Amino acid sequence: MFKRSRENQFNGNQLVHRSMRDTTLVRLFILPTIILLIVINIFPLFWSLFLSFSSYSAKAVTEWGKNPEMVGGLNYSRILTDPRIWTKFITTAKYVVMSVGGEMILGFGLALLLQLKFKGKGFITTLLILPMTMSPVIVGLMWRLFYNPNWGMFNYLLGLGKIDWISDPARNLYSIVLVDIWMWTPFVMLLSIAGLSAIPKYLYEAAEIDRASWWFKFTRITLPMVYPLLLVALIFRTMEAFKIFDLPMGITGRGAMAPPLLSMYLYNTAFVTWKTSYGASLGYIMLIVIIAITSLFIKYLNKAKT
């Protein structure tokens, strides 16, 4: 009994000491990541927030009080009262609605079709996923060649003559939307497949027994069960589409005839004309908009889960 009690002896100090060593070990392991996070993410976040309330150009000589010079909310008020910025917001919103809408409809539709059993289904699925695996910059450059009005494959295969899809401002936004849909529909498709695969078969069997119509099964079983995953896809794609940069940069470049998207304007402001603080303010406004939109979607997602 004494031996057992010695073996099972509870020594409070030893237990505390052991847990302290465990905690120290945990902290030691995550410390490098925390340092990296602070240096790369947290510090620039606060530094750019500070710059957004100042007048500062990274290319000019730094002189505290002059460059940067505190200007309060001047950058923000300039941005929010500039009609050209609102044009860019509207264009970006159009882009988001068209590209994400197209991806959701096509992606979900393809996922439904892939629920059917047919020969070569695995191969077809792999082919459909391929666009998503490519580098966005390469995709943009590749489609820029496809879209060339003089010798590009796009006009040639569709028999469209010499339509300019790149530098014509009436069309180039739709050119980029098309490529975005081509590239990211597989993402929505994959999430939808995951959702559809998780629906218990017995629900459909029960509905069959009750002679439910296809529409009834789709609206009362399929859609509600897949809805959370569709929302997840919607959240991710909306966030990405709002700040899209690589595709338009590859396809149309950053010239004046390129679609007036917010991300391109931010790039030109911050890295071409070096209006660093103005660019920082615009970046924060975009961040707030994205957070607001995704918060709304997450609210619906939480409701859907419960």
Place this chain on the structure above:
Amino acid sequence: MKKSLLWLVILVISVSMIAALSLNGCKKEAAPAEEEVAEEAAPAEEEAPAEEAAGEQFITIHWAQWQPADALEELSKSFTAETGIGVIVEQTPWETFVQKYNTEMIARSDAWDIIVGDSQDIGNMAVNGHYVDLTDWIIEHGVDKSFTPASLTYYAEYPKGAGKYYAVPCEGDALGWAYRKDLFEDPDNMAAFEAKYGYALGVPESWDALKDIAEFFHDPDNDFYGVAIYGDNGYDSLAMFAEQVIWVYGGELGDYATMQVDGLLNSEGAIKGLEYYRELFQFVPPGFGDAFYVATNDAFTAGIVPMATNYFAFFPALSNPATNPYADVTGYFACPPQVGVDGVERQFSALGGQGASMVTYSKKQDLTYQWLEWFVREDVQMEWVKLGGYTCHAGVLESEEFLNAAPYNPAFKVTMEIFKDWWACPEYDILLRTFSEEIARYVIAGEGTAESTLNNLTEIWTDIFQEAGYYD
């Protein structure tokens, strides 16, 4: 379990440290051995020390990614052979070249010893202390006498007229023209042109004649177009073409000394010049709204235009039969003169090209000065021409050898006497951005009028200069 994990981590870190230290130690231990070998070999082979020095000493030059940079790397091999100092020419694509070196200079990087930067960026780089003041060096080495005055003004001097230099002219360049001699000299074409326009078809003697020729040849139903000119407005190509037509019709971008813009940028001559650009743009192939040097050369080699503009730096591709099936019938001419709205004839070409500037943060300035001293020699400049570079050395430009070295060189020589540059002040980038945006809307998209476009631009630029404190 956790104890063993901790020991495993300590073991891995220890082994890594030991391995790293050992490698470092091996390198240090090897160095004395190598030096002993070099000392022993020295009496026998005089070249050994130079070869060893070449491996240790080098300078890095940063330039855009294009053929002249390849030529500079090739040329610099003779510098290495003479001095034992290696030269690396690091190239960045044009689209991101200026952003890249600006970013590095903001970070005070010593990655490069020389930047062959764009001429309009000289003010920005000089004012912000990124380039070394080479004034004394240039005067001491007679570069102000051996190189053309215009090249020093535009590639090296800031502010203009102040006599302070921050670069050595490296690549002289400006806009020129290539044309199809076979089409221009075709008897049927000549007869039809003369019948329509009342004068002989030939190398245009004015911008008005150039537009007539473009109109004459323009036949989109048969996939043939009048002219290939720039439309890209992502960087400076649209602005460069626009500025030269504004100048020849009697307009100005502004007063470079006083920074006044009103009355100059929106003058009658400037408006007429911009209207000309819009009219000429109607004769380009489809999709030229983003055309830069590749597109204009491609249109020419594809045989769909009778003439194309480009910087002279891109003409080697047109004179090469391997890249241009019409190389043997391709001729070249400088931008023609034009009688402006005030009745005065002017001839201008938009300046391109770059100067070689020493980076302030370079830790090898002594080696860099040696390269510059070598580069400005007349024999080296002639070699530069032979390899495909464009010299600004006055003696070389005058020589028969230069004029005969390439079919476009005579036109280049003329162009070197008529070129003019964009603003070179620190605000040049925002001036370029706003100019490209406004001009593109009118020239490419057809929005507004030339007058409203230039009036808008005048307001914008006045605000920019006001904010920068030039009018205080």
